Amino acid sequence: MKATTKLSVILSFLLILALSTACFGLEAPAAPASPAPTADVAALADSVLARVQAQLPQQVAELDPDTLLATIQDVLAQNPPVVDAEALGQLVDEAVTARLAQIEARTPVSQPSAALAGSGFELEAKLMALYQQANPSVVYILTATGSGSGFVYDVLGHIVTNRHVVSGSRRFEVVFADGTRLSGELVGADADSDLAVLKVDALPDGVQPLPLAEPDTLQVGQFVAAIGNPFGEQGSMSMGIVSGLGRSLRSQRTQGVGFAYSLPGVIQTDAPINPGNSGGPLLNLAGEVVGVNSAIASVTGVNSGVGFSIPVVAVRRIVPSLIEQGSHTYSYMGLTFASELSLSDQQQYGLAQSQGAYIVSLAAGSPADRAGLRAADPNTGRGGDLVVAIDGQPLRNFDELNAYLVFYTAPGQTIEMTVLRNGEELTFPLTLGARP
Numbered sequence: 001m002k003a004t005t006k007l008s009v010i011l012s013f014l015l016i017l018a019l020s021t022a023c024f025g026l027e028a029p030a031a032p033a034s035p036a037p038t039a040d041v042a043a044l045a046d047s048v049l050a051r052v053q054a055q056l057p058q059q060v061a062e063l064d065p066d067t068l069l070a071t072i073q074d075v076l077a078q079n080p081p082v083v084d085a086e087a088l089g090q091l092v093d094e095a096v097t098a099r100l101a102q103i104e105a106r107t108p109v110s111q112p113s114a115a116l117a118g119s120g121f122e123l124e125a126k127l128m129a130l131y132q133q134a135n136p137s138v139v140y141i142l143t144a145t146g147s148g149s150g151f152v153y154d155v156l157g158h159i160v161t162n163r164h165v166v167s168g169s170r171r172f173e174v175v176f177a178d179g180t181r182l183s184g185e186l187v188g189a190d191a192d193s194d195l196a197v198l199k200v201d202a203l204p205d206g207v208q209p210l211p212l213a214e215p216d217t218l219q220v221g222q223f224v225a226a227i228g229n230p231f232g233e234q235g236s237m238s239m240g241i242v243s244g245l246g247r248s249l250r251s252q253r254t255q256g257v258g259f260a261y262s263l264p265g266v267i268q269t270d271a272p273i274n275p276g277n278s279g280g281p282l283l284n285l286a287g288e289v290v291g292v293n294s295a296i297a298s299v300t301g302v303n304s305g306v307g308f309s310i311p312v313v314a315v316r317r318i319v320p321s322l323i324e325q326g327s328h329t330y331s332y333m334g335l336t337f338a339s340e341l342s343l344s345d346q347q348q349y350g351l352a353q354s355q356g357a358y359i360v361s362l363a364a365g366s367p368a369d370r371a372g373l374r375a376a377d378p379n380t381g382r383g384g385d386l387v388v389a390i391d392g393q394p395l396r397n398f399d400e401l402n403a404y405l406v407f408y409t410a411p412g413q414t415i416e417m418t419v420l421r422n423g424e425e426l427t428f429p430l431t432l433g434a435r436p
Helices: 003-024 041-055 057-062 065-078 085-105 120-137 312-325 343-349 367-371 398-408
Strands: 138-142 147-152 158-162 172-175 181-190 195-199 223-228 236-254 260-269 281-283 289-296 307-311 335-337 357-362 386-390 414-421 424-431
Touching: 120 138, 120 147, 120 223, 120 236, 120 281, 138 158, 147 223, 158 289, 158 312, 181 312, 195 312, 223 289, 236 307, 236 398, 260 289, 260 312, 260 398, 289 312, 307 312, 312 398, 357 367, 357 398, 367 424, 386 398
Parallel strands: none
Antiparallel strands: 138 147, 138 172, 147 158, 158 195, 172 181, 181 195, 223 236, 223 281, 236 260, 260 307, 281 289, 289 307, 335 357, 357 386, 386 414, 414 424
């Protein structure tokens, strides 16, 4: 039955009930009442509905009958029996219009994304459609040491997940939303990005790869949804917003004294992420993967509103290497930097500005050493080069330099490093090596 038909039936029933109550005089007035005029109640109900639809058509189409029923019951409870069908219709008309106006007022007037245009009911519909579309491609991964999540990457049966989900295990059971269970084979893993790829022999019927969003399109405040298996609860979806961009996650390995790698460009979200969500997709409302849920910041081990997802640009860059080679090779300069420069750091290091990436140390014989870059004096902390641009692109801090290096360069590529040294701007060509 269509929504408009249901609403018309409800209106007709309540109008008949009201008129009947008035005619039988359950609350007789002090003075004799005039005879109740005859009225085509069904026509009146249709008229009321048509008037409200004309004013707020989208909201009427989405308004559930229970809400309308409650509205009309309020009208009958707050007013004495109305013997005039037209007067009753007017009261119902006004009450329903007011209720729908309240719903419209609660809907944001402007949204940060065209995908969110419309009422709150449209957002609800988008989330339900998103789940129906994406959940069949999200998997539950069982290992010898625990469990996690993943998602279908391509039609060949490759499954993207976190490295820490599969680490320490040789056997992997991949459970799909329809209950299909398949053995997975580890194809490749990368400690620096916490990404890994499993492969199953064939996908269940109807299961399709999840589409990847374009890099650098995400904005703070944008709605996102996480689908995964928190605490083993398969196929759970949670919703939140993008809380921040450009965060970093420390690598699961270190190389040498003083050298530590980190993944740049990480997404911060308040979408609830708990143990078991690791490896599952973070999705925009179009159903595209914007990130791979990886970690939470918590003192209790459970969600505290600060979750982190590996950005889709890392998936696009690293996963093909894991499929083809079983590993991924990063560009390498042989430098360590101050993570950020405060005003006191600027004064301590004797720098002209705080924006840029300050070179703290340099590995002997490294690409940076051969290029002629200079590190700070280990005793005073002064005298190091301040990198202010890479390939002509200005840098505000080390995170921006690291993001460019990780996502947009390859070993063997020559880049230009622009530095400030003793108040002078210099540019050095640097041929990148492979990260050891």
